[in-house]
Amino acid sequence: AQTVTQSQPEMSVQEAETVTLSCTYDTSESDYYLFWYKQPPSRQMILVIRQEAYKQQNATENRFSVNFQKAAKSFSLKISDSQLGDAAMYFCAYRSNNQGGKLIFGQGTELSVKP
Amino acid sequence: DVKVTQSSRYLVKRTGEKVFLECVQDMDHENMFWYRQDPGLGLRLIYFSYDVKMKEKGDIPEGYSVSREKKERFSLILESASTNQTSMYLCASSSSPSNQPQHFGDGTRLSIL
Numbered sequence: 001a002q003t004v005t006q007s008q009p010e011m012s013v014q015e016a017e018t019v020t021l022s023c024t025y026d027t028s029e030s031d032y033y034l035f036w037y038k039q040p041p042s043r044q045m046i047l048v049i050r051q052e053a054y055k056q057q058n059a060t061e062n063r064f065s066v067n068f069q070k071a072a073k074s075f076s077l078k079i080s081d082s083q084l085g086d087a088a089m090y091f092c093a094y095r096s097n098n099q100g101g102k103l104i105f106g107q108g109t110e111l112s113v114k115p
Numbered sequence: 116d117v118k119v120t121q122s123s124r125y126l127v128k129r130t131g132e133k134v135f136l137e138c139v140q141d142m143d144h145e146n147m148f149w150y151r152q153d154p155g156l157g158l159r160l161i162y163f164s165y166d167v168k169m170k171e172k173g174d175i176p177e178g179y180s181v182s183r184e185k186k187e188r189f190s191l192i193l194e195s196a197s198t199n200q201t202s203m204y205l206c207a208s209s210s211s212p213s214n215q216p217q218h219f220g221d222g223t224r225l226s227i228l
Contacts, residue, residue: 009155033214045205045219052214091157101146101209102173103217105157 002027004094006106013082014114020067021077021109023092031097034068034075039108040088048090051075079111087113118142121206121220128227134193136223138206144218145211147189149173149181152203152222161204164189196227 004025013019025034036048051059051068058066063080079086092106122137140147146165150158150173160173162181170181178200182190189208193200203224207217 004157006157035216037219043203043222045207047216050214050216101211101215101217102148102160102163103158103207105150105159107155107157 002029002032002094002096002104004092004104004106006092006109008109009107010110010112012112012114013079013086015082015084017082018078018080019082019111021079021090021092021111023075023077023106025073025075025092025094025104025106027073027094027096029096029098033095033097034066035093035095035103036064036066036075036077037091037093037105038086038088039091040085045091049077082113084113084115087111119206119208119218119220121204121223123223124221126223126225128193128196128225130196130198130227132193132196134196134225134227136191136193136204136206136225138189138191138208138220139187140189140208140218141187142208142210142218143186144208145186146209146217147183148207148209148217149179149189149191150205150207151175152205158205161191198227201225201227 032053034051067076093103118141148163149161164183180192206220209217
């Protein structure tokens with residue numbers, strides 16, 4: 001069975017600085033998808049970024065980028081120029097290509113942003 | 116924009132009651148999911164559905180059942196609520212290709228007294 005691990009329960013960053021959230025996963029599959037979701041205090045889960053395992057190029061969305069290391073089964077999220085609105089719980093998630101789209105989530109990392 | 120609506124943001128019920136959590140999506144998505152979110156555990160999948168009247172067990176189905184009579188609606192049922200089912204419940208939907216993201220509702224914080 002696949003597992004996803006986020007080893008940092010809490011992280012803190014100064015406004016305008018850069019922070020990296022860690023995620024590792026375990027799978028025997030070669031074809032899958034990885035996601036980072038953000039859950040602010042309002043509770044609405046928002047997709048931040050996604051990565052297809054077959055793509056070597058790291059995904060980027062504005063200030064958010066990932067470092068995808070397939071061999072190491074690592075999928076970290078880098079937030080550049082952190083803003084107060086980035087404060088939230090961040091979840092890493094794995095999705096198999098052949099299990100109907102269900103997501104397997106990590107435990108979450110709570111990010112606080114200091115002004 | 117995809118809209119996933121959960122019927123209640125907060126719900127308080129008593130032990131032994133039958134509890135219904137409703138979820139409706141407006142994007143004609145084939146797939147719908149129910150998760151439970153607990154601190155330190157992330158989100159865990161309870162049940163999911165690929166199509167009307169179809170359901171599959173997730174990782175923690177015990178004590179729960181689901182119903183999908185219409186494509187847009189997916190209900191989670193606690194047959195006899197217990198205190199260990201006090202949690203945040205999140206519904207999500209997605210279209211069929213695996214690379215499509217899931218869209219989530221706002222969650223229902225359920226307390227069982």
